[in-house]
Amino acid sequence: MTALYSLGLGIGTQNSKGEWLEVFYPKPVLHPSEALANAIAPLIDYQGGNVAVAIDTAKIADICAAIESIDAELSAIVSQFKNSKKPLVVTLLASDEGPQTAPEAYLKLHLLSHRLVKPHETNLSGAFGVLANVAWTNEGAIDIAELPQRQLEARLEGRMLSVDCVDKFPKMTNYIVPTGVRIAHTARVRLGAYIGEGTTIMHEGFVNFNAGTMGTSMVEGRISAGVVIGEGSDLGGGCSTMGTLSGGGNIIIAVGKECLIGANAGIGIPLGDRCTVESGLYVTAGTKVALLDDNNQVVEHIKARDLAGKSDLLFRRNSLTGTVECKTNKSAIALNEELHANN
């Protein structure tokens, strides 16, 4: 057998037609050892490719016996599956192609939130298409079509059925809380977010899937799909990062290390390291900017997109003239050389 890309044993929820709505993988595995893959594969008659195979509890003892000496921690978790009241699934991915089924998509979202892969490191193309729009409730995942009857029954029985989210993506913390983080309001972090060790996400913070922080960050703003925030960078309250899904076009937004995006500010360009955007200022790719040298003299007027990814920039709006300025720590000569090197 060839090496697998990923492997997961999960507990899931199905609708009344037996379709998977979601899967919880307590310990997803990236690049499992051949020994582990070879131990599990024959038990589900694996023939290669990317598959998600439903199993029943009778199979659990066999799986644990086969993997116990290879991965004791996984075996200890999976052994508890034997009493599961919920359907079980074994998902094996031979390759990192876009997910074809919900269990595959959930495994990849888990890889991100377990910090086994970074944003953009796993192929999620087509994930939207294979994920069902689910009612996430205090009684678990419910198929939208089955919701009205469930709501009626709960009311009649005097139970509160709370529909907290109607979406293809659940909130991350119901699947995994990575080590060393605080997330003050978890409804705003989707499964598939990558939250670096040392990150605090305050109530106004938000992180979409395939996006996140690489390390220590204070996040009080919105990290859109695909956006990555470098170590030591902070996002002020209510600030915005343009996502590739919504108006950012085909520039992928990223923020380097030790940046500060002020409260209610926003960016439509990627930033390098040690950049600051003043509170309340939105810099889009098309914003014309007065570029200032290390003596605060205007060197030229350029579009913000030409400053994409550069380090040590301070963006502000001059409060007397209304001009958006970019202050640098470089001389006029150095700036000219850097900006026009590829002319």
Next chain:
Amino acid sequence: MTALYSLGLGIGTQNSKGEWLEVFYPKPVLHPSEALANAIAPLIDYQGGNVAVAIDTAKIADICAAIESIDAELSAIVSQFKNSKKPLVVTLLASDEGPQTAPEAYLKLHLLSHRLVKPHETNLSGAFGVLANVAWTNEGAIDIAELPQRQLEARLEGRMLSVDCVDKFPKMTNYIVPTGVRIAHTARVRLGAYIGEGTTIMHEGFVNFNAGTMGTSMVEGRISAGVVIGEGSDLGGGCSTMGTLSGGGNIIIAVGKECLIGANAGIGIPLGDRCTVESGLYVTAGTKVALLDDNNQVVEHIKARDLAGKSDLLFRRNSLTGTVECKTNKSAIALNEELHANN
């Protein structure tokens, strides 16, 4: 009997004094047929007007027998009421006057969220006065005055009583999830919102009651009370629409079709179709704007309120001069004629 305006059979919650805190109507009816009204009215001794009559489960069989041949779907729902552990109510509205009781107000809020009426199409005047301020919890609606004892009892018993909302309006999705929508964080959509088919409301989106979207929209901003968003319009992350309740004065804000309000932007005037407001720009009614013709020449300086409801406008702040500009696709002559037609 004359035709009714609306009719609902509901399951509700009362406080310890027997006052209604909220009512869930699984299938509210707008303009019910005379046959349906005539079948139900005598069973509650209806004498006309707008009334909410508490019934007990013994009455359910009679109601179902009377309406089964008229509205089989409603009958199938109501037949399940016979085992209700919660109080039941029949609400009949002869006319669309402002609600006088909580069950009447809840019926009207249901009409909006079930898409049976559009915002401003049903009379909600006085609704605030008849709705109680309720603690919305995982154990259902609780009267504020009764909450401390309930909290103490839950703690002592080791149960978590979570108070998720303290408000006159509950979240919509605990009553109805209309077809074809996603609502990533349901706590931000009040019952009485009208969410059009094809709308996605992301985590940062918000919709107040008597407000909403007419069709396909991506909503990552705030739709204030009374604000209506046209088909195909998108609201960027954190953008603001001024409500009539909070500073918008007596201009009713609306957004036409195929508009885009950028992230962290805001409007204090209604927009026509195909308008764009640049990310980060707040246009209030009093904002002085440089009006540009199709050649980007300034035609005149006017207040934004004079552009209210006009189509094909792009609002931006010139990032070099700080001037708020409104770019049009019309010639200077056409603009002058249009703006001063009523001088």
Next chain:
Amino acid sequence: MTALYSLGLGIGTQNSKGEWLEVFYPKPVLHPSEALANAIAPLIDYQGGNVAVAIDTAKIADICAAIESIDAELSAIVSQFKNSKKPLVVTLLASDEGPQTAPEAYLKLHLLSHRLVKPHETNLSGAFGVLANVAWTNEGAIDIAELPQRQLEARLEGRMLSVDCVDKFPKMTNYIVPTGVRIAHTARVRLGAYIGEGTTIMHEGFVNFNAGTMGTSMVEGRISAGVVIGEGSDLGGGCSTMGTLSGGGNIIIAVGKECLIGANAGIGIPLGDRCTVESGLYVTAGTKVALLDDNNQVVEHIKARDLAGKSDLLFRRNSLTGTVECKTNKSAIALNEELHANN
């Protein structure tokens, strides 16, 4: 015995090591009478200082007997503790020094949210250090280290274990809902917030601990740690107040009476009374401002920090010139005298 600073009898949650994760005090007492303190102290062998003593249910009858004639209301509450399934604690604070244990910190946070002390009136230094980072769930507070196993067990049993918050601070309303408030989305108000009678906090509002409103306010923006909002002031949707924890430096931000901070606006300086900040404008301490007299004439250009705490100011950005202006109702002469009185 000397007078105590504060006293609380609480029901709490411990992790599997017996460490306190949180404590609920149904009726915290500030400056208890000597009679009350003297009644309780001997029952827990109190030797002075600030202490939190775990007690078991057998002690409850004695405590109630001792305090019944002194504080009947407290006695009636505490008498219910006798059947508690959760651990009990008596916390006595001799002095207002920074909290040394979680039960002490929780007592002080309760004092704030019960409106017994105002923000900055109780010493919270060191609170962050003694509070554990907790997973707040629908099954109560769970130690982060114990969460994965709890999540796995819940899944296998078909229960939904929802992790709603991962933070040192829980949401206030699960401990106390003060009288005369509405809080549309309670996840955004931390225990330790002070919410004045007559305040409505809409879905976009936020209040950190040791911060809040003094009376009637409509809050649709963010009140950062340490920020106090005066009677009659409103915060527009998405507006920002800089906190001392995040970039506000050592200026403590406050808002006086009858102010209005517009939607998506922000302040980095304290405001006096009757001030207005235009929607969408962020005024930081370093913002250069054109100061206008009562005739709209520019008197001088100054930094916003020099206007800190002054009353009757209107901040706006001139939409034609881009200049941030501060309009006053004073003559040029009066302004000069006021601003340069201490030169």
